[in-house]
Amino acid sequence: MLEVTFDEYDARRRDEADPGHRDLFHIPPGTAYFAGNSLGLQPKATVPELLADLGDWARLGVEGHLEAGRPWLPYHELLTERAARLVGALPSEAVVMNSLTVNLHLLMVSFYRPAGARDQILIEDTAFPSDSYAVRSQARFHGLDPDTTVVRLTRTEDMLAYLREHGERVALVLLGGVNYLTGELMDIPTVTRAGQAAGAVVGWDLAHAAGNVPLRLHDWGVDFAAWCSYKYLNGGPGALAGAFVHERHLADGALPRFEGWWSTDPATRFEMAPVARPPATVDAWQVSNPPIFAMGPVRTSLEIFDRVGMDALRARSLRLTGYLRELLDEVTPGRPLEVVTPREPERHGCQLSVRIGDGAAGDISRRLRHEHGVIADAREPDIVRFAPVPLYSTYHDCWRAARALAATVKEV
Numbered sequence: 001m002l003e004v005t006f007d008e009y010d011a012r013r014r015d016e017a018d019p020g021h022r023d024l025f026h027i028p029p030g031t032a033y034f035a036g037n038s039l040g041l042q043p044k045a046t047v048p049e050l051l052a053d054l055g056d057w058a059r060l061g062v063e064g065h066l067e068a069g070r071p072w073l074p075y076h077e078l079l080t081e082r083a084a085r086l087v088g089a090l091p092s093e094a095v096v097m098n099s100l101t102v103n104l105h106l107l108m109v110s111f112y113r114p115a116g117a118r119d120q121i122l123i124e125d126t127a128f129p130s131d132s133y134a135v136r137s138q139a140r141f142h143g144l145d146p147d148t149t150v151v152r153l154t155r156t157e158d159m160l161a162y163l164r165e166h167g168e169r170v171a172l173v174l175l176g177g178v179n180y181l182t183g184e185l186m187d188i189p190t191v192t193r194a195g196q197a198a199g200a201v202v203g204w205d206l207a208h209a210a211g212n213v214p215l216r217l218h219d220w221g222v223d224f225a226a227w228c229s230y231k232y233l234n235g236g237p238g239a240l241a242g243a244f245v246h247e248r249h250l251a252d253g254a255l256p257r258f259e260g261w262w263s264t265d266p267a268t269r270f271e272m273a274p275v276a277r278p279p280a281t282v283d284a285w286q287v288s289n290p291p292i293f294a295m296g297p298v299r300t301s302l303e304i305f306d307r308v309g310m311d312a313l314r315a316r317s318l319r320l321t322g323y324l325r326e327l328l329d330e331v332t333p334g335r336p337l338e339v340v341t342p343r344e345p346e347r348h349g350c351q352l353s354v355r356i357g358d359g360a361a362g363d364i365s366r367r368l369r370h371e372h373g374v375i376a377d378a379r380e381p382d383i384v385r386f387a388p389v390p391l392y393s394t395y396h397d398c399w400r401a402a403r404a405l406a407a408t409v410k411e412v
């Protein structure tokens, strides 16, 4: 390991100058945690605030709907403005509900409407499997063959070319804002405009983008989007997800939706009328009454994002990930390692994905964990993902990761 000479003292000095908000989080003891892109860490405020909500249930029973410290009936509204700010939406355009893939399905009910020759769904070839399965099952639901209906392309240039040449076939473009595997941040406004210019609807899966990079969904004219809250948003395993529908679609009563009693205007909900009267907000996409004790941790976490602000987080993120990249630039030469995440700041979030030349990513990530306390996950066969999270990761974590990788993957 002598060949890696970079300086621990320098990492410590950077941490003093640029400390982030680590004190707000529980950090798994002894670890350098790089898996916040898979499961974010728990804010220290989560338990006390959740206990307060639980205490209201014990104390008030059903009366908690109106009388709890944070009343349950309008509880989801406590999350709306913060979720909206996080993704650059109007409050009427954002809602926290369900889980991510469920939201994608509910949104595709409205926004994937194959008609005649325009029936294709364009996704990225490295799409997360859940998204692949979701779009294929939507195609089948419409009586279409998923093998010909779902078009998978890798590079943005190829997607733009496909939209120019075969755009009249494309009903829906559904892409990851930040790719889960490569860490590439897409040019969301450009691809959105190109898809819409071709006559398609454009939706984004922001699982790896929300809380990672600044978003301007309203200004970019995105048709719809969904994201989860357990990765960068630190809402806890399986936490409730978010959904966005652009304002221009909200007044359109013609869009089909799946409805339940939470789709109706809250002012008339308890009239128990047989026909829903949906509000002109994305709340109309809600179906069931929301799980309060699952919303609590998301609310706690969104408050942190609101206090710190995405612009400040992004600035620290570029410094922290930039530092990890510098260290990896020292480690990769002479080793079967390659950072596959694009280098340009506007093309990545906090994650760096390292390709292991001879595969065995799972074995490498186990050794990083057990021999060095570095938690980075493997996507078999050959990718190990490192996500320095600007809220709680440190420069010293990055130093540990680079040093551990150098010790684990031998020079050739």
Ligand SMILES: *Cc1c(COP(=O)(O)O)cnc(C)c1O
Binding pocket: 099, 100, 101, 102, 128, 130, 131, 176, 180, 205, 207, 208, 228
């Ligand atoms: C994490 C992730 C999912 C997970 O879907 P759930 O419905 O939350 O289980 C889906 N899509 C992408 C792109 C993801 O990164």
